[in-house]
Amino acid sequence: MIVPTAMTTTFDRSTDLLERSHHLAALRQSLAAVRSTSRGRLLLVGGEAGVGKTALIRQFCDEQRRSVRILWGACDALFTPAPLGPLLDIAEPGGELEALVESGAKPHEVAAMLVRELRTRPTVFVLEDVHWADEATLDVLRLLGRRAETVPALIVASYRDDELDRAHPLRIVIGELAANAAIGRLKIAPLSPVGVAALAEPHGIDADDLFRKTAGNPFFVTEVLAAGEAEIPPTVQDAVLARAARLTRAARSLLEAVAVVSPKGEVWLLETIAADAIERLDECVGSGVLIADAEGVRFRHELARLAVEGSVALNRRVALHRKALAALADPPTGEPDLARLAHHAEAAGDTDAVLRFAPAAAARAASLGAHRESAAQYARALRFGDRLSAAERANLLERRSRECYLTDQYDDGIAALEQALECRRALGDRVGEAEAHRRLSEFLWCPGRTAEAERAARDAVTLLERLPPGRELVRAYHNLGRLCGAAARSEEAIAWGGRALELAEQLEDAEGAAHALTLVSSVQGDYEQLEQILERARRGGLAEQVGHISTLLAAAAVESRRHPRASRYLEAGIVHCSEQGLELFRLYLHAHRARSELDQGRWSDAADSAASVLRVPRTSTTPRILSLVVLALVRARRGDPQVWPLLDEAWKLAEPTGELPRLAPVAAARAEAAWLEGRHGTIADATGATLDLALRRSASWRIGELACWRRRAGIREEIAAGAAEPYARQLAGEWARAAEEWSGLGCPYEAALALADSEDDDALRRALRELQRLGAAPAAALVARRLRQRGARGLPRGPRPATRKNPANLTARELEVLALIARGLRNAEIAERLFLAEKTVDHHVSAILRKLGVRTRGQASIEAARLGVVAQDR
Amino acid sequence: MPRYIVERTFPKRARLIGAGAADTHLAIVDRNADESVTWIHSYVSDDRKKTFCVYDAPSPEAIRKTAARNELPVDRITQVRLLDPYFYT
Numbered sequence: 001m002i003v004p005t006a007m008t009t010t011f012d013r014s015t016d017l018l019e020r021s022h023h024l025a026a027l028r029q030s031l032a033a034v035r036s037t038s039r040g041r042l043l044l045v046g047g048e049a050g051v052g053k054t055a056l057i058r059q060f061c062d063e064q065r066r067s068v069r070i071l072w073g074a075c076d077a078l079f080t081p082a083p084l085g086p087l088l089d090i091a092e093p094g095g096e097l098e099a100l101v102e103s104g105a106k107p108h109e110v111a112a113m114l115v116r117e118l119r120t121r122p123t124v125f126v127l128e129d130v131h132w133a134d135e136a137t138l139d140v141l142r143l144l145g146r147r148a149e150t151v152p153a154l155i156v157a158s159y160r161d162d163e164l165d166r167a168h169p170l171r172i173v174i175g176e177l178a179a180n181a182a183i184g185r186l187k188i189a190p191l192s193p194v195g196v197a198a199l200a201e202p203h204g205i206d207a208d209d210l211f212r213k214t215a216g217n218p219f220f221v222t223e224v225l226a227a228g229e230a231e232i233p234p235t236v237q238d239a240v241l242a243r244a245a246r247l248t249r250a251a252r253s254l255l256e257a258v259a260v261v262s263p264k265g266e267v268w269l270l271e272t273i274a275a276d277a278i279e280r281l282d283e284c285v286g287s288g289v290l291i292a293d294a295e296g297v298r299f300r301h302e303l304a305r306l307a308v309e310g311s312v313a314l315n316r317r318v319a320l321h322r323k324a325l326a327a328l329a330d331p332p333t334g335e336p337d338l339a340r341l342a343h344h345a346e347a348a349g350d351t352d353a354v355l356r357f358a359p360a361a362a363a364r365a366a367s368l369g370a371h372r373e374s375a376a377q378y379a380r381a382l383r384f385g386d387r388l389s390a391a392e393r394a395n396l397l398e399r400r401s402r403e404c405y406l407t408d409q410y411d412d413g414i415a416a417l418e419q420a421l422e423c424r425r426a427l428g429d430r431v432g433e434a435e436a437h438r439r440l441s442e443f444l445w446c447p448g449r450t451a452e453a454e455r456a457a458r459d460a461v462t463l464l465e466r467l468p469p470g471r472e473l474v475r476a477y478h479n480l481g482r483l484c485g486a487a488a489r490s491e492e493a494i495a496w497g498g499r500a501l502e503l504a505e506q507l508e509d510a511e512g513a514a515h516a517l518t519l520v521s522s523v524q525g526d527y528e529q530l531e532q533i534l535e536r537a538r539r540g541g542l543a544e545q546v547g548h549i550s551t552l553l554a555a556a557a558v559e560s561r562r563h564p565r566a567s568r569y570l571e572a573g574i575v576h577c578s579e580q581g582l583e584l585f586r587l588y589l590h591a592h593r594a595r596s597e598l599d600q601g602r603w604s605d606a607a608d609s610a611a612s613v614l615r616v617p618r619t620s621t622t623p624r625i626l627s628l629v630v631l632a633l634v635r636a637r638r639g640d641p642q643v644w645p646l647l648d649e650a651w652k653l654a655e656p657t658g659e660l661p662r663l664a665p666v667a668a669a670r671a672e673a674a675w676l677e678g679r680h681g682t683i684a685d686a687t688g689a690t691l692d693l694a695l696r697r698s699a700s701w702r703i704g705e706l707a708c709w710r711r712r713a714g715i716r717e718e719i720a721a722g723a724a725e726p727y728a729r730q731l732a733g734e735w736a737r738a739a740e741e742w743s744g745l746g747c748p749y750e751a752a753l754a755l756a757d758s759e760d761d762d763a764l765r766r767a768l769r770e771l772q773r774l775g776a777a778p779a780a781a782l783v784a785r786r787l788r789q790r791g792a793r794g795l796p797r798g799p800r801p802a803t804r805k806n807p808a809n810l811t812a813r814e815l816e817v818l819a820l821i822a823r824g825l826r827n828a829e830i831a832e833r834l835f836l837a838e839k840t841v842d843h844h845v846s847a848i849l850r851k852l853g854v855r856t857r858g859q860a861s862i863e864a865a866r867l868g869v870v871a872q873d874r
Numbered sequence: 875m876p877r878y879i880v881e882r883t884f885p886k887r888a889r890l891i892g893a894g895a896a897d898t899h900l901a902i903v904d905r906n907a908d909e910s911v912t913w914i915h916s917y918v919s920d921d922r923k924k925t926f927c928v929y930d931a932p933s934p935e936a937i938r939k940t941a942a943r944n945e946l947p948v949d950r951i952t953q954v955r956l957l958d959p960y961f962y963t
Contacts, residue, residue, distance in 0.1 A: 642953060
């Protein structure tokens with residue numbers, strides 16, 4: 001068999017890549033910038049499968065190899081990839097990183113070590129095919145992206161942009177990183193007709209036809225040319241198989257073995273499963289179908305592997321998987337790879353092996369923080385779980401549901417728990433049944449199925465109260481109390497929390513007592529107590545509890561407009577939750593931050609924070625509702641379009657829950673939006689039921705807010721229970737006091753609206769100026785109209801953006817930081833000067849670069865000079 | 875991507891028109907790209923103090939952000955759809 005070499009070297013590394021010179025130039029420029037400034041960048045390289053992402057990055061690395069260190073990690077196309085696998089690729093055998101990953105370290109620990117390692121010298125760090133990355137690797141990428149500027153490294157992450165559906169975890173990471181100035185994107189397009197023609201020309205193939213059939217996909221084009229058929233194969237699979245058909249029989253059998261042991265086959269493994277066919281390795285490599293290097297043998301492209309794998313006869317495929325399973329269970333060196341074993345076990349249809357390896361792989365993935373992979377491994381075990389005992393099944397189902405819970409896969413998680421519950425009931429395991437009820441109730445609450453959640457919570461209590469009291473009952477009481485607390489039913493919440501606390505103390509259950517105390521303190525608004533619990537949790541390293549309590553404290557402070565206090569909890573909480581991978585709490589904190597920024601008149605920041613939550617397609621409704629409301633209010637107050645679709649979605653999510661904390665913000669926002677549009681008639685209906693609920697719950701801030709909107713709509717009513725202070729002043733007609741109090745709380749828009757209620761021309765003019773300064777066009781127009789009706793003349797038309805002192809809308813703190821950047825201070829020095837944590841300064845710096853629309857500190861300094869920002873000595 | 879009309883009032887004759895404006899235009903187009911905002915074209919009043927600009931943008935916030943960066947005033951943003959009077963003839 002003679003393979004014409006000209007055909008296989010079309011994409012050889014030594015030749016120039018066609019139509020990729022400006023991509024290469026962009027990579028070179030990025031690296032040069034990293035080297036001259038010692039500030040790293042993350043470059044996201046996207047394009048369809050087969051478009052040549054890897055070829056491009058390889059060529060770039062090959063030309064840079066002499067001057068910088070290259071680290072290369074690839075994500076595998078496995079249904080359940082091995083957690084942190086790509087990082088093992090780059091770890092030195094026996095080195096610190098390998099030891100850390102193998103010891104089951106969390107993503108933030110791995111990221112921290114990588115950052116330390118990358119600081120040592122200039123590096124190009126490639127992460128290939130991150131659309132296949134496991135969750136833990138994505139977390140590492142996210143953390144690395146945030147700190148890219150602190151290391152002299154060009155981090156290149158490639159991914160298939162045509163494979164990311166809306167809920168793909170990578171999309172969320174990319175969305176989050178997009179706001180960071182140290183992130184760049186490179187999109188690789190297919191070849192043009194001219195490019196295809198240049199490749200087709202030496203082969204005498206019709207270039208137009210080739211372009212039409214391949215759409216310019218470089219991989220497809222080279223496969224067609226290498227196959228050398230007169231007729232152009234209709235699909236990429238046909239092209240690959242036509243090319244493979246030109247190899248010897250033994251070589252084809254080797255190809256099949258490599259395809260089955262995806263993504264790469266170690267030579268020892270192929271020797272075991274492909275036997276003599278391994279001798280045809282040179283032929284396969286020579287023909288350009290396979291690549292062999294120190295790490296093993298793999299296909300030149302995943303598309304080719306898929307085509308060959310699909311062509312292997314079923315019985316042969318099963319036999320190959322069986323051989324691979326046996327060989328991998330007993331590797332010549334190192335520990336067996338559980339994820340790979342579980343994969344081959346399932347493909348081989350070997351029930352025993354699946355039940356042995358899949359749960360073990362799941363447990364390992366969970367311990368590494370790769371909860372999505374863990375959930376999938378449990379699902380794999382359960383697919384083979386017919387002959388397990390009810391107890392074993394229940395156990396696997398409960399573990400799976402826990403992993404689903406952590407990754408917001410609600411429907412799957414709830415289904416698993418319902419099955420587990422049946423198993424426990426059939427076994428007569430009352431405690432287990434009650435625990436399943438309790439977990440189910442936690443789960444049902446998140447997507448807003450509150451009535452079902454409460455029923456399940458009560459079932460758990462009822463079952464356990466018939467048994468001797470134990471820690472399960474403490475948890476069941478606490479859970480029921482928590483549900484009442486979430487619905488702002490304070491008395492019930494405190495009663496159940498009290499029972500939990502009492503029993504926990506009797507049983508000397510310290511953890512249960514801490515949870516119960518958290519609940520009671522948060523419902524009673526006892527900050528001091530909560531701060532003490534928070535401090536204890538921090539010292540005890542209880543990461544999840546720290547996230548939870550920070551969220552509670554932040555929510556309470558935001559609701560009562562104590563913004564300085566709120567921002568303390570928010571900043572520390574967000575840093576903590578990002579680093580510990582506590583996704584759900586992080587979303588809550590971002591949503592509360594959005595609200596706090598809105599209330600402080602920082603509308604652009606508020607819109608950014610809200611949008612960052614809405615980009616995440618999670619089913620947990622509370623953060624989503626809060627963020628929809630904030631974004632809608634920013635738009636309504638500016639007079640911008642697309643307000644009502646957001647408010648309608650928020651109402652649809654909030655209404656079925658019947659819970660005040662979810663309903664009240666939406667009801668008040670609907671009232672405000674209607675008021676700004678002059679539709680006062682709809683406000684009574686939009687707020688009536690929610691105000692009643694707020695009165696029943698004695699929720700003073702909610703009562704005040706709703707009552708004030710009703711008053712503005714001309715509804716005269718006596719509010720029996722107390723509204724919170726500034727609202728109470730407003731309702732009593734004391735607009736000057738109200739405005740003062742709102743200003744004291746740092747809420748400029750509310751202060752201006754309070755002034756706007758007055759009958760005094762000076763106050764109305766002040767309201768108008770303030771509303772214009774805030775960019776609140778519709779409210780300003782309402783006030784201007786009233787002034788004109790009262791005969792006022794010569795009203796200001798509002799500031800022009802060009803004359804604004806601070807066009808980038810930086811916060812006071814950001815201005816301080818920018819002034820110090822302009823003086824050339826480093827983050828550590830800025831942190832020291834402003835009494836902040838260095839991490840907090842990192843966050844401010846990213847926000848500043850983003851708002852100024854610049855990429856470097858140098859450019860930021862130039863902008864600072866242009867804006868006249870100067871540091872005040874103090 | 876939604877389409878918007880952005881109304882702007884300039885205190886003086888708009889500096890976006892006339893000789894030497896091309897560089898300004900390109901700089902604006904460049905900065906807009908950061909937020910995926912595309913400036914399609916604008917209609918300008920005779921006194922050059924009022925413009926009606928047609929944009930494709932992911933959100934009203936994106937339009938405001940780029941307006942601030944380009945130091946352009948915004949009076950009002952309206953989401954619009956195309957109505958073609960000759961479509962049915």
